[in-house]
Amino acid sequence: MIEMKNVSKTFDRYQAVENVNLSIEKGSIYGLIGSNGAGKTTLLKLLAGIYRQDRGEVSINEQAVYENLDQKQKLFFIPDQPYFLPHYTIKQMAQFYKSIYPSWSDERFQKLAKWFDIDLKKRIHTFSKGWQRQAAFILAFSTLPQILILDEPMDGLDPVVRKKVKNLMIQDVADREMTILISSHNLREIEDICDHIGIIHRGSLLLEKELDDLKSDIHKIQVAYKEGMPEDSLEGLYMLHREKRGSVFICIVRGKEEKIAEQIRKTKPVIFDLLPLTLEEIFIYEMGDIGYAIKNVIV
Amino acid sequence: MFELDMRSRKPIYEQLVDKLKELIINEVLKPDEQLPSVRTLAQQLTINPNTIQKAYRELENQSYIYSLPGKGSFVNSFNLVKDSEKLTNIKKELEKNILEALYLGVTAKELIHLIEELDASKEGGDKDDRNEKR
Numbered sequence: 065m066i067e068m069k070n071v072s073k074t075f076d077r078y079q080a081v082e083n084v085n086l087s088i089e090k091g092s093i094y095g096l097i098g099s100n101g102a103g104k105t106t107l108l109k110l111l112a113g114i115y116r117q118d119r120g121e122v123s124i125n126e127q128a129v130y131e132n133l134d135q136k137q138k139l140f141f142i143p144d145q146p147y148f149l150p151h152y153t154i155k156q157m158a159q160f161y162k163s164i165y166p167s168w169s170d171e172r173f174q175k176l177a178k179w180f181d182i183d184l185k186k187r188i189h190t191f192s193k194g195w196q197r198q199a200a201f202i203l204a205f206s207t208l209p210q211i212l213i214l215d216e217p218m219d220g221l222d223p224v225v226r227k228k229v230k231n232l233m234i235q236d237v238a239d240r241e242m243t244i245l246i247s248s249h250n251l252r253e254i255e256d257i258c259d260h261i262g263i264i265h266r267g268s269l270l271l272e273k274e275l276d277d278l279k280s281d282i283h284k285i286q287v288a289y290k291e292g293m294p295e296d297s298l299e300g301l302y303m304l305h306r307e308k309r310g311s312v313f314i315c316i317v318r319g320k321e322e323k324i325a326e327q328i329r330k331t332k333p334v335i336f337d338l339l340p341l342t343l344e345e346i347f348i349y350e351m352g353d354i355g356y357a358i359k360n361v362i363v
Numbered sequence: 364m365f366e367l368d369m370r371s372r373k374p375i376y377e378q379l380v381d382k383l384k385e386l387i388i389n390e391v392l393k394p395d396e397q398l399p400s401v402r403t404l405a406q407q408l409t410i411n412p413n414t415i416q417k418a419y420r421e422l423e424n425q426s427y428i429y430s431l432p433g434k435g436s437f438v439n440s441f442n443l444v445k446d447s448e449k450l451t452n453i454k455k456e457l458e459k460n461i462l463e464a465l466y467l468g469v470t471a472k473e474l475i476h477l478i479e480e481l482d483a484s485k486e487g488g489d490k491d492d493r494n495e496k497r
Binding site: 091092093227230231234235237238239256257258259275276279280334339340341342 | 372376377412
Protein backbone atom coordinates (compact mmCIF):
# COMPACT_ATOMS: atom_id res chain seq x y z
CA MET A 65 0.00 0.00 0.00
CA ILE A 66 1.46 3.31 -1.13
CA GLU A 67 0.16 6.44 0.48
CA MET A 68 0.60 10.19 0.14
CA LYS A 69 -0.99 12.49 2.66
CA ASN A 70 -1.20 16.26 2.11
CA VAL A 71 2.08 16.24 0.22
CA SER A 72 3.52 19.47 -1.15
CA LYS A 73 6.78 20.17 -2.93
CA THR A 74 8.22 23.44 -4.22
CA PHE A 75 11.28 24.11 -6.32
CA ASP A 76 12.53 27.62 -5.53
CA ARG A 77 9.26 29.45 -5.78
CA TYR A 78 7.59 27.04 -8.16
CA GLN A 79 4.92 24.90 -6.56
CA ALA A 80 5.26 21.56 -8.33
CA VAL A 81 2.99 19.42 -6.16
CA GLU A 82 0.32 20.84 -3.91
CA ASN A 83 -1.53 19.05 -1.13
CA VAL A 84 -1.78 15.69 -2.84
CA ASN A 85 -3.57 12.76 -1.22
CA LEU A 86 -3.18 9.48 -2.98
CA SER A 87 -3.34 5.80 -2.17
CA ILE A 88 -2.43 2.76 -4.22
CA GLU A 89 -3.45 -0.74 -3.20
CA LYS A 90 -1.02 -3.62 -3.33
CA GLY A 91 -1.19 -5.54 -6.59
CA SER A 92 -2.83 -2.75 -8.49
CA ILE A 93 -1.68 -1.05 -11.69
CA TYR A 94 -2.12 2.65 -11.22
CA GLY A 95 -1.98 5.10 -14.10
CA LEU A 96 -1.06 8.69 -13.47
CA ILE A 97 -2.07 11.04 -16.24
CA GLY A 98 -1.90 14.79 -16.48
CA SER A 99 -1.26 17.84 -18.57
CA ASN A 100 2.29 18.83 -19.47
CA GLY A 101 4.15 20.17 -16.47
CA ALA A 102 1.41 19.01 -14.13
CA GLY A 103 3.86 17.48 -11.67
CA LYS A 104 3.70 13.83 -12.66
CA THR A 105 7.43 13.25 -12.61
CA THR A 106 7.83 15.14 -9.33
CA LEU A 107 5.12 12.99 -7.80
CA LEU A 108 6.83 9.80 -8.97
CA LYS A 109 10.18 10.95 -7.65
CA LEU A 110 8.60 11.75 -4.29
CA LEU A 111 7.15 8.24 -4.18
CA ALA A 112 10.46 6.70 -5.17
CA GLY A 113 12.19 8.54 -2.34
CA ILE A 114 14.35 10.63 -4.66
CA TYR A 115 12.91 13.98 -3.59
CA ARG A 116 12.02 14.93 -0.06
CA GLN A 117 8.58 16.50 0.34
CA ASP A 118 8.28 19.93 1.94
CA ARG A 119 5.13 18.99 3.76
CA GLY A 120 3.00 15.88 4.29
CA GLU A 121 3.79 12.18 4.39
CA VAL A 122 4.92 9.74 1.73
CA SER A 123 4.81 6.15 2.91
CA ILE A 124 4.95 2.57 1.70
CA ASN A 125 3.37 0.06 4.05
CA GLU A 126 3.15 2.80 6.65
CA GLN A 127 6.87 3.56 6.57
CA ALA A 128 8.36 6.75 5.22
CA VAL A 129 10.21 6.25 1.93
CA TYR A 130 12.81 9.00 1.90
CA GLU A 131 16.27 7.74 2.98
CA ASN A 132 14.69 4.46 4.03
CA LEU A 133 16.88 1.68 2.70
CA ASP A 134 14.47 -1.10 3.64
CA GLN A 135 11.71 0.37 1.55
CA LYS A 136 13.87 1.49 -1.33
CA GLN A 137 15.25 -2.03 -1.79
CA LYS A 138 11.74 -3.12 -2.58
CA LEU A 139 11.05 -0.61 -5.28
CA PHE A 140 12.47 0.10 -8.70
CA PHE A 141 12.13 3.38 -10.53
CA ILE A 142 12.71 3.81 -14.25
CA PRO A 143 12.89 7.53 -15.04
CA ASP A 144 11.73 8.98 -18.34
CA GLN A 145 15.35 8.85 -19.50
CA PRO A 146 16.84 5.63 -18.10
CA TYR A 147 20.12 6.24 -16.32
CA PHE A 148 23.13 3.93 -16.48
CA LEU A 149 26.59 4.36 -15.03
CA PRO A 150 28.89 5.80 -17.70
CA HIS A 151 30.43 3.25 -20.08
CA TYR A 152 28.86 0.29 -18.28
CA THR A 153 27.68 -2.79 -20.10
CA ILE A 154 24.39 -4.44 -19.13
CA LYS A 155 26.35 -7.17 -17.42
CA GLN A 156 28.21 -4.64 -15.29
CA MET A 157 24.97 -2.83 -14.49
CA ALA A 158 23.55 -6.17 -13.42
CA GLN A 159 26.48 -6.66 -11.02
CA PHE A 160 25.82 -3.19 -9.65
CA TYR A 161 22.12 -3.79 -9.06
CA LYS A 162 22.84 -7.21 -7.63
CA SER A 163 24.94 -5.55 -4.94
CA ILE A 164 22.09 -3.20 -4.01
CA TYR A 165 18.97 -5.32 -4.32
CA PRO A 166 18.88 -8.41 -2.06
CA SER A 167 15.98 -9.77 -4.11
CA TRP A 168 18.04 -9.82 -7.36
CA SER A 169 17.59 -12.98 -9.42
CA ASP A 170 20.41 -14.11 -11.70
CA GLU A 171 18.22 -16.76 -13.22
CA ARG A 172 15.63 -14.24 -14.23
CA PHE A 173 18.25 -11.89 -15.60
CA GLN A 174 19.60 -14.60 -17.91
CA LYS A 175 16.11 -15.55 -19.06
CA LEU A 176 15.15 -11.96 -19.76
CA ALA A 177 18.36 -11.22 -21.64
CA LYS A 178 17.66 -14.21 -23.85
CA TRP A 179 14.01 -13.28 -24.34
CA PHE A 180 14.81 -9.70 -25.30
CA ASP A 181 17.76 -10.95 -27.34
CA ILE A 182 20.15 -8.26 -26.18
CA ASP A 183 23.95 -8.19 -26.20
CA LEU A 184 25.07 -8.15 -22.56
CA LYS A 185 28.66 -7.19 -23.31
CA LYS A 186 28.01 -4.06 -25.28
CA ARG A 187 28.23 -0.68 -23.60
CA ILE A 188 24.76 0.63 -22.93
CA HIS A 189 25.43 4.19 -24.09
CA THR A 190 26.08 2.88 -27.61
CA PHE A 191 22.55 1.46 -27.72
CA SER A 192 19.62 3.23 -29.37
CA LYS A 193 16.96 4.87 -27.19
CA GLY A 194 14.64 1.88 -27.49
CA TRP A 195 17.38 -0.61 -26.65
CA GLN A 196 18.42 1.45 -23.63
CA ARG A 197 14.89 1.32 -22.36
CA GLN A 198 14.74 -2.44 -22.89
CA ALA A 199 17.96 -2.75 -20.92
CA ALA A 200 16.35 -0.75 -18.10
CA PHE A 201 13.36 -3.10 -18.10
CA ILE A 202 15.55 -6.21 -18.02
CA LEU A 203 17.43 -4.85 -15.03
CA ALA A 204 14.24 -3.70 -13.30
CA PHE A 205 12.44 -7.02 -13.67
CA SER A 206 15.52 -8.91 -12.51
CA THR A 207 15.39 -7.20 -9.11
CA LEU A 208 11.92 -8.70 -8.51
CA PRO A 209 10.64 -5.45 -7.01
CA GLN A 210 7.46 -5.19 -4.97
CA ILE A 211 6.79 -1.80 -6.43
CA LEU A 212 7.66 -0.69 -9.94
CA ILE A 213 7.50 3.00 -10.73
CA LEU A 214 7.63 3.90 -14.41
CA ASP A 215 7.84 7.35 -15.95
CA GLU A 216 6.64 7.29 -19.56
CA PRO A 217 7.69 3.65 -19.89
CA MET A 218 6.63 2.88 -23.45
CA ASP A 219 8.38 5.84 -25.00
CA GLY A 220 10.50 4.71 -27.92
CA LEU A 221 9.53 1.03 -27.82
CA ASP A 222 8.21 -0.80 -30.84
CA PRO A 223 4.85 -2.64 -30.64
CA VAL A 224 6.45 -6.07 -30.19
CA VAL A 225 8.60 -4.94 -27.29
CA ARG A 226 5.66 -3.08 -25.77
CA LYS A 227 3.71 -6.27 -25.70
CA LYS A 228 6.63 -8.12 -24.15
CA VAL A 229 7.00 -5.51 -21.45
CA LYS A 230 3.28 -5.49 -20.73
CA ASN A 231 3.30 -9.25 -20.50
CA LEU A 232 6.11 -9.12 -17.96
CA MET A 233 4.25 -6.56 -15.91
CA ILE A 234 1.11 -8.66 -15.91
CA GLN A 235 3.03 -11.76 -14.95
CA ASP A 236 4.52 -10.08 -11.92
CA VAL A 237 1.25 -8.52 -10.86
CA ALA A 238 -0.53 -11.87 -11.13
CA ASP A 239 2.22 -13.98 -9.55
CA ARG A 240 3.76 -11.76 -6.92
CA GLU A 241 1.16 -9.04 -6.43
CA MET A 242 3.63 -6.45 -7.58
CA THR A 243 2.29 -2.89 -7.55
CA ILE A 244 2.89 -0.74 -10.62
CA LEU A 245 2.66 3.00 -10.93
CA ILE A 246 2.83 4.33 -14.47
CA SER A 247 2.76 7.87 -15.73
CA SER A 248 2.07 8.44 -19.37
CA HIS A 249 0.70 10.73 -22.00
CA ASN A 250 -0.17 7.84 -24.18
CA LEU A 251 -3.60 7.20 -22.73
CA ARG A 252 -4.33 4.30 -25.04
CA GLU A 253 -1.36 2.50 -23.57
CA ILE A 254 -2.51 3.08 -20.02
CA GLU A 255 -6.13 2.27 -20.72
CA ASP A 256 -5.32 -1.35 -21.57
CA ILE A 257 -3.55 -2.32 -18.40
CA CYS A 258 -4.39 0.04 -15.55
CA ASP A 259 -7.15 -0.57 -13.05
CA HIS A 260 -6.90 2.76 -11.26
CA ILE A 261 -6.40 6.21 -12.72
CA GLY A 262 -5.30 9.47 -11.15
CA ILE A 263 -5.54 12.73 -13.04
CA ILE A 264 -3.15 15.48 -12.01
CA HIS A 265 -3.24 19.10 -13.10
CA ARG A 266 -1.09 22.02 -11.92
CA GLY A 267 0.26 20.04 -9.00
CA SER A 268 -3.06 18.85 -7.57
CA LEU A 269 -4.77 15.54 -7.98
CA LEU A 270 -8.10 16.21 -9.72
CA LEU A 271 -9.54 12.78 -9.32
CA GLU A 272 -8.58 9.27 -8.44
CA LYS A 273 -10.85 6.41 -9.41
CA GLU A 274 -11.18 2.88 -10.58
CA LEU A 275 -10.99 2.98 -14.37
CA ASP A 276 -14.24 1.08 -14.88
CA ASP A 277 -16.09 3.43 -12.52
CA LEU A 278 -14.63 6.40 -14.31
CA LYS A 279 -15.85 5.04 -17.60
CA SER A 280 -19.33 4.09 -16.44
CA ASP A 281 -19.90 7.56 -15.06
CA ILE A 282 -19.48 9.55 -18.25
CA HIS A 283 -21.02 8.99 -21.68
CA LYS A 284 -21.16 10.36 -25.13
CA ILE A 285 -24.62 10.61 -26.61
CA GLN A 286 -25.69 11.30 -30.15
CA VAL A 287 -29.30 12.28 -30.71
CA ALA A 288 -31.32 13.61 -33.57
CA TYR A 289 -34.98 14.60 -33.73
CA LYS A 290 -37.38 15.03 -36.60
CA GLU A 291 -38.32 18.56 -35.60
CA GLY A 292 -35.42 20.08 -33.72
CA MET A 293 -34.44 19.27 -30.20
CA PRO A 294 -37.21 19.47 -27.60
CA GLU A 295 -36.34 22.06 -24.97
CA ASP A 296 -36.77 19.83 -21.96
CA SER A 297 -35.09 16.70 -23.35
CA LEU A 298 -31.79 17.18 -21.55
CA GLU A 299 -33.08 18.91 -18.46
CA GLY A 300 -31.48 17.81 -15.23
CA LEU A 301 -28.57 16.03 -16.91
CA TYR A 302 -25.03 17.02 -15.97
CA MET A 303 -23.66 18.18 -19.29
CA LEU A 304 -19.93 18.56 -19.79
CA HIS A 305 -20.03 19.40 -23.43
CA ARG A 306 -22.56 19.88 -26.18
CA GLU A 307 -22.29 20.52 -29.86
CA LYS A 308 -24.42 20.33 -32.97
CA ARG A 309 -23.21 18.72 -36.18
CA GLY A 310 -25.82 19.17 -38.85
CA SER A 311 -29.02 17.98 -37.26
CA VAL A 312 -27.27 15.64 -34.84
CA PHE A 313 -26.57 16.74 -31.29
CA ILE A 314 -23.49 15.36 -29.60
CA CYS A 315 -23.33 15.70 -25.84
CA ILE A 316 -21.01 14.49 -23.14
CA VAL A 317 -23.07 13.70 -20.08
CA ARG A 318 -22.18 12.59 -16.60
CA GLY A 319 -24.38 10.09 -14.81
CA LYS A 320 -25.68 6.55 -14.87
CA GLU A 321 -26.23 4.99 -18.28
CA GLU A 322 -29.74 3.64 -17.63
CA LYS A 323 -31.02 6.91 -16.26
CA ILE A 324 -29.75 8.97 -19.17
CA ALA A 325 -31.01 6.46 -21.73
CA GLU A 326 -34.44 6.40 -20.14
CA GLN A 327 -34.77 10.17 -20.08
CA ILE A 328 -33.67 10.58 -23.69
CA ARG A 329 -35.81 7.74 -25.02
CA LYS A 330 -38.88 9.47 -23.54
CA THR A 331 -38.33 12.39 -25.90
CA LYS A 332 -38.65 10.04 -28.90
CA PRO A 333 -35.47 10.78 -30.84
CA VAL A 334 -35.04 9.47 -34.39
CA ILE A 335 -31.44 8.55 -33.74
CA PHE A 336 -30.06 7.78 -30.33
CA ASP A 337 -26.67 6.36 -29.48
CA LEU A 338 -25.03 6.13 -26.11
CA LEU A 339 -21.33 5.34 -26.13
CA PRO A 340 -18.75 4.95 -23.40
CA LEU A 341 -15.85 7.38 -23.65
CA THR A 342 -12.25 6.48 -24.25
CA LEU A 343 -9.81 7.49 -21.56
CA GLU A 344 -8.46 10.11 -23.92
CA GLU A 345 -11.88 11.72 -24.26
CA ILE A 346 -12.50 11.53 -20.52
CA PHE A 347 -9.23 13.31 -19.97
CA ILE A 348 -10.03 16.05 -22.46
CA TYR A 349 -13.51 16.73 -21.09
CA GLU A 350 -12.51 16.55 -17.43
CA MET A 351 -9.77 19.04 -18.17
CA GLY A 352 -12.21 21.16 -20.15
CA ASP A 353 -14.48 21.22 -17.11
CA ILE A 354 -11.78 23.00 -15.11
CA GLY A 355 -10.79 25.38 -17.87
CA TYR A 356 -7.91 23.53 -19.54
CA ALA A 357 -9.76 23.20 -22.78
CA ILE A 358 -8.79 22.73 -26.36
CA LYS A 359 -9.62 25.92 -28.14
CA ASN A 360 -9.44 26.17 -31.85
CA VAL A 361 -6.62 28.56 -32.41
CA ILE A 362 -5.44 29.73 -35.77
CA VAL A 363 -1.83 30.82 -35.69
CA MET B 364 -9.57 -18.85 -26.23
CA PHE B 365 -11.01 -15.57 -27.39
CA GLU B 366 -9.94 -12.10 -28.33
CA LEU B 367 -10.95 -8.77 -26.87
CA ASP B 368 -11.25 -5.61 -28.87
CA MET B 369 -8.71 -3.28 -27.32
CA ARG B 370 -9.83 -0.45 -29.56
CA SER B 371 -13.46 -0.72 -28.58
CA ARG B 372 -14.93 1.95 -26.35
CA LYS B 373 -16.54 -0.72 -24.25
CA PRO B 374 -14.62 -1.27 -20.99
CA ILE B 375 -12.46 -4.40 -21.07
CA TYR B 376 -14.14 -5.69 -17.95
CA GLU B 377 -17.57 -5.55 -19.60
CA GLN B 378 -16.28 -7.15 -22.78
CA LEU B 379 -14.83 -9.95 -20.72
CA VAL B 380 -18.06 -10.57 -18.80
CA ASP B 381 -20.10 -10.56 -22.02
CA LYS B 382 -17.68 -12.82 -23.86
CA LEU B 383 -17.61 -15.40 -21.09
CA LYS B 384 -21.39 -15.30 -20.75
CA GLU B 385 -21.69 -15.92 -24.46
CA LEU B 386 -19.35 -18.91 -24.23
CA ILE B 387 -21.29 -20.31 -21.28
CA ILE B 388 -24.74 -19.73 -22.79
CA ASN B 389 -23.72 -21.36 -26.05
CA GLU B 390 -22.10 -24.16 -24.10
CA VAL B 391 -18.68 -23.73 -25.58
CA LEU B 392 -17.74 -23.81 -21.93
CA LYS B 393 -19.59 -26.82 -20.56
CA PRO B 394 -21.09 -27.08 -17.06
CA ASP B 395 -18.43 -27.84 -14.43
CA GLU B 396 -15.66 -27.08 -16.89
CA GLN B 397 -12.80 -25.14 -15.35
CA LEU B 398 -12.22 -21.60 -16.51
CA PRO B 399 -8.66 -20.54 -17.28
CA SER B 400 -6.93 -19.16 -14.21
CA VAL B 401 -6.72 -15.42 -13.78
CA ARG B 402 -3.00 -15.62 -14.38
CA THR B 403 -3.22 -17.59 -17.64
CA LEU B 404 -5.96 -15.42 -19.06
CA ALA B 405 -4.14 -12.23 -18.08
CA GLN B 406 -1.05 -13.48 -19.90
CA GLN B 407 -2.95 -14.64 -22.93
CA LEU B 408 -4.88 -11.44 -23.42
CA THR B 409 -2.25 -9.07 -22.00
CA ILE B 410 -4.69 -7.42 -19.66
CA ASN B 411 -4.64 -6.54 -15.99
CA PRO B 412 -5.23 -9.57 -13.74
CA ASN B 413 -7.35 -7.40 -11.44
CA THR B 414 -9.74 -6.78 -14.32
CA ILE B 415 -10.12 -10.50 -14.86
CA GLN B 416 -10.63 -11.07 -11.15
CA LYS B 417 -13.35 -8.47 -11.21
CA ALA B 418 -15.06 -10.05 -14.21
CA TYR B 419 -14.95 -13.48 -12.55
CA ARG B 420 -16.47 -12.00 -9.38
CA GLU B 421 -19.26 -10.45 -11.40
CA LEU B 422 -19.97 -13.75 -13.19
CA GLU B 423 -20.06 -15.47 -9.84
CA ASN B 424 -22.54 -12.92 -8.52
CA GLN B 425 -24.75 -13.60 -11.51
CA SER B 426 -24.29 -17.34 -10.81
CA TYR B 427 -22.76 -18.17 -14.17
CA ILE B 428 -19.74 -19.63 -12.47
CA TYR B 429 -18.79 -20.90 -9.04
CA SER B 430 -15.37 -20.95 -7.48
CA LEU B 431 -13.68 -23.52 -5.29
CA PRO B 432 -11.05 -22.08 -2.97
CA GLY B 433 -7.60 -23.11 -4.13
CA LYS B 434 -8.93 -24.84 -7.24
CA GLY B 435 -10.28 -22.13 -9.47
CA SER B 436 -13.50 -21.12 -11.15
CA PHE B 437 -15.97 -23.48 -12.82
CA VAL B 438 -19.02 -23.12 -15.03
CA ASN B 439 -22.30 -23.44 -13.19
CA SER B 440 -24.74 -26.03 -14.46
CA PHE B 441 -27.71 -23.91 -13.55
CA ASN B 442 -29.58 -23.40 -16.82
CA LEU B 443 -32.43 -21.20 -15.68
CA VAL B 444 -30.29 -18.11 -15.33
CA LYS B 445 -28.83 -18.59 -18.76
CA ASP B 446 -32.22 -18.92 -20.40
CA SER B 447 -33.65 -15.86 -18.72
CA GLU B 448 -30.57 -13.89 -19.68
CA LYS B 449 -30.84 -15.07 -23.25
CA LEU B 450 -34.48 -14.04 -23.33
CA THR B 451 -33.85 -10.53 -22.05
CA ASN B 452 -31.10 -10.14 -24.63
CA ILE B 453 -33.33 -11.28 -27.45
CA LYS B 454 -36.15 -9.03 -26.30
CA LYS B 455 -33.85 -6.04 -26.19
CA GLU B 456 -32.58 -6.82 -29.66
CA LEU B 457 -36.14 -7.22 -30.96
CA GLU B 458 -37.24 -3.96 -29.40
CA LYS B 459 -34.47 -2.16 -31.23
CA ASN B 460 -35.21 -3.80 -34.56
CA ILE B 461 -38.97 -3.34 -34.31
CA LEU B 462 -38.49 0.33 -33.48
CA GLU B 463 -36.29 0.68 -36.53
CA ALA B 464 -38.86 -1.03 -38.71
CA LEU B 465 -41.60 1.24 -37.39
CA TYR B 466 -39.50 4.29 -38.16
CA LEU B 467 -38.93 3.00 -41.67
CA GLY B 468 -42.67 2.92 -42.17
CA VAL B 469 -43.55 -0.74 -41.58
CA THR B 470 -46.96 -0.74 -39.91
CA ALA B 471 -47.70 -2.50 -36.65
CA LYS B 472 -50.26 -4.62 -38.46
CA GLU B 473 -47.67 -5.92 -40.90
CA LEU B 474 -45.37 -6.80 -38.02
CA ILE B 475 -48.07 -8.69 -36.18
CA HIS B 476 -48.89 -10.53 -39.37
CA LEU B 477 -45.23 -11.43 -39.78
CA ILE B 478 -45.04 -12.75 -36.25
CA GLU B 479 -48.14 -14.90 -36.77
CA GLU B 480 -46.69 -16.29 -39.98
CA LEU B 481 -43.40 -17.12 -38.27
CA ASP B 482 -45.21 -18.72 -35.38
CA ALA B 483 -47.12 -20.93 -37.78
CA SER B 484 -44.03 -21.93 -39.75
CA LYS B 485 -42.14 -22.66 -36.52
CA GLU B 486 -44.33 -25.73 -35.97
CA GLY B 487 -43.34 -26.96 -39.41
CA GLY B 488 -39.68 -26.17 -38.73
CA ASP B 489 -39.72 -28.25 -35.59
CA LYS B 490 -41.03 -31.20 -37.50
CA ASP B 491 -38.33 -30.85 -40.11
CA ASP B 492 -35.71 -30.90 -37.41
CA ARG B 493 -37.09 -34.05 -36.00
CA ASN B 494 -37.11 -35.65 -39.42
CA GLU B 495 -33.48 -34.84 -39.89
CA LYS B 496 -32.57 -36.49 -36.64
CA ARG B 497 -34.25 -39.67 -37.75
